[in-house]
Amino acid sequence: MTADFSQYLESIPSSGIREFFDLVMSSDDIISLGVGEPDFTTPWSIRSEAIYALEKGYTTYTSNEGLLSLRESISNYCQSEWGINYSPETEILVTNGVSEGADIVLRALLNPGDSVILPQPAYVCYDPLIKLTGASVIPVDTSKSNFVPDPKAIESAITDSTKAIVLCYPNNPTGQSIPRDVLEAIAKVAKANDLWVLSDEIYGELSYETEFVSIASLPGMKERTILFNGFSKAYAMTGFRIGYICGPESLISRATKIHQYSALCASIFSQMAAAEALKNGRKAMEEMRQSYQQRRNLFVEGCRKMGLETAMPAGAFYCFPSVKSTGLDSVTFAKRLVKEARVAVVPGPVFGDGGEGHIRCCYAASTEELKEALIRMEVFVKGLK
Amino acid sequence: MDNLDHRILTLLQENARRNNDELATMLDIEVDVLAKRIESMESSGVILKYTALVNEQVMDDVSQPIRALVELNISPERKTGYDAIASKIYQYPSVKAHFLVSGQFDYLVIVEGSTHQEIAHFVFDKLATLDNVTGTNSHFVLKKYKENGVVFEGAANDKRVAVMP
Ligand SMILES: Cc1ncc(COP(=O)(O)O)c(C=O)c1O
Numbered sequence: 001m002t003a004d005f006s007q008y009l010e011s012i013p014s015s016g017i018r019e020f021f022d023l024v025m026s027s028d029d030i031i032s033l034g035v036g037e038p039d040f041t042t043p044w045s046i047r048s049e050a051i052y053a054l055e056k057g058y059t060t061y062t063s064n065e066g067l068l069s070l071r072e073s074i075s076n077y078c079q080s081e082w083g084i085n086y087s088p089e090t091e092i093l094v095t096n097g098v099s100e101g102a103d104i105v106l107r108a109l110l111n112p113g114d115s116v117i118l119p120q121p122a123y124v125c126y127d128p129l130i131k132l133t134g135a136s137v138i139p140v141d142t143s144k145s146n147f148v149p150d151p152k153a154i155e156s157a158i159t160d161s162t163k164a165i166v167l168c169y170p171n172n173p174t175g176q177s178i179p180r181d182v183l184e185a186i187a188k189v190a191k192a193n194d195l196w197v198l199s200d201e202i203y204g205e206l207s208y209e210t211e212f213v214s215i216a217s218l219p220g221m222k223e224r225t226i227l228f229n230g231f232s233k234a235y236a237m238t239g240f241r242i243g244y245i246c247g248p249e250s251l252i253s254r255a256t257k258i259h260q261y262s263a264l265c266a267s268i269f270s271q272m273a274a275a276e277a278l279k280n281g282r283k284a285m286e287e288m289r290q291s292y293q294q295r296r297n298l299f300v301e302g303c304r305k306m307g308l309e310t311a312m313p314a315g316a317f318y319c320f321p322s323v324k325s326t327g328l329d330s331v332t333f334a335k336r337l338v339k340e341a342r343v344a345v346v347p348g349p350v351f352g353d354g355g356e357g358h359i360r361c362c363y364a365a366s367t368e369e370l371k372e373a374l375i376r377m378e379v380f381v382k383g384l385k
Numbered sequence: 386m387d388n389l390d391h392r393i394l395t396l397l398q399e400n401a402r403r404n405n406d407e408l409a410t411m412l413d414i415e416v417d418v419l420a421k422r423i424e425s426m427e428s429s430g431v432i433l434k435y436t437a438l439v440n441e442q443v444m445d446d447v448s449q450p451i452r453a454l455v456e457l458n459i460s461p462e463r464k465t466g467y468d469a470i471a472s473k474i475y476q477y478p479s480v481k482a483h484f485l486v487s488g489q490f491d492y493l494v495i496v497e498g499s500t501h502q503e504i505a506h507f508v509f510d511k512l513a514t515l516d517n518v519t520g521t522n523s524h525f526v527l528k529k530y531k532e533n534g535v536v537f538e539g540a541a542n543d544k545r546v547a548v549m550p
Binding site for chain 2: 017020021024025030032034035036037039041123124172173290294295297298301344346350351367371
């Protein structure tokens with residue numbers, strides 16, 4: 001066969017971090033803070049709903065958009081959680097996780113030659129998915145503004161070809177959120193420059209001290225915002241592969257057109273489980289959030305005590321300590337930490353610009369594991385001096 | 386009791402051996418505030434005691450205690466009602482728990498002994514013979530699945546992929 005493949009795909013470098021991941025996967029006896037998901041098993045009432053669905057023979061396709069009853073629940077949820085009013089019929093699509101939602105929205109929106117502003121560090125899917133459409137990424141490094149995107153930096157990055165801004169806050173990997181006043185300033189920039197905002201709010205419910213504000217709820221923003229959310233993180237349902245996108249009918253209907261051919265629909269029993277999560281899962285979700293918050297406090301203090309500067313995360317279950325004081329770059333630090341201290345973390349540069357000099361630690365681990373990891377890390381860091 | 390007290394209790398009920406520094410950090414409060422909260426819950430009797438939750442089923446000796454849940458029907462006494470009779474029962478050390486319940490019977494008593502006979506004798510000699518007890522129904526525990534919110538077997542192992550961006 002000729003080795004002539006998609007040129008857009010060829011332009012995406014294969015992950016330089018593969019070697020590090022292989023190292024972690026082949027190491028036994030490590031404490032892993034490198035995971036990207038909750039340590040809770042899905043609450044039983046939600047799992048049992050999926051089992052019930054299978055027992056009753058719900059093994060079919062659903063409509064492309066997803067069960068109407070689920071979209072109605074999602075609509076109510078968006079209203080009660082964030083004060084946004086979406087029509088279940090035309091403004092909500094149930095997807096195979098935010099991952100699929102991001103893919104189809106970007107494909108529905110972008111043409112070759114367009115550009116998209118992506119504040120980084122950010123979750124890894126956006127950069128390649130944008131490039132796969134033939135559009136380009138304009139990274140905006142947030143490390144100089146405490147990992148909160150600076151509206152001025154966004155504004156000055158805009159070019160004639162810019163069509164959208166992607167926001168993922170609370171952020172993976174930093175745990176930082178955008179305060180309301182900054183969000184308002186970003187909204188102003190988007191409106192002034194007629195840009196779409198693609199807002200990945202999958203960690204929105206996992207916000208700690210301050211209540212999460214969705215950019216779609218700001219005046220004049222609903223018509224230019226696509227909200228991505230899902231059940232993976234807040235309801236500990238990563239394996240169910242279920243999420244949703246909400247936004248103006250013009251874009252949702254076009255994304256649905258792709259979804260119809262590439263996914264057909266989300267799994268029916270995952271949809272039924274998701275409906276149960278929205279109906280009866282609130283208490284379990286709040287308990288999980290409280291538990292993450294307590295573990296965040298424990299872990300961040302431990303990092304600071306050993307001399308690693310660490311910003312207090314506002315949400316999600318990650319923190320992003322700086323390892324600059326050790327003199328090592330992120331990848332070297334992470335590799336040696338696995339080999340010498342048997343603790344796995346993720347090097348910051350995996351998440352793009354501004355990640356160098358940091359490591360992502362997921363504190364969704366038991367307090368016993370967190371304490372042991374902190375001891376091992378401290379011995380390692382002290383040994384470097 | 387406020388929300389902070391409840392959060393302290395939840396953490397202690399999960400693991401009473403967490404030290405105060407760790408608890409204070411997790412709750413983002415000063416250690417002396419925490420110590421005062423715990424002290425006041427201890428002195429008001431909200432926190433009665435710190436004990437170990439034991440899984441006898443995996444003990445490797447033969448001295449595993451045996452348990453029975455005993456239902457008791459009572460004809461309550463005028464004036465003193467159920468409480469006076471209860472105190473004649475729960476003072477036996479082999480009574481590990483004792484509840485007054487609604488429904489078909491009145492007391493649910495958890496009795497522990499080293500053999501089935503010992504428990505049977507206790508129920509027939511000491512409980513059934515009490516003046517106000519009108520009937521008993523004993524259930525020997527065959528297996529303990531969950532107690533105090535803790536599942537006793539098949540502790541979930543971590544199924545997550547060790548590294549994932
Ligand atoms: C910011 C962010 N968005 C999306 C995802 C993927 O979510 P889903 O499981 O809904 O596809 C992740 C997973 O780590 C994430 O961190």
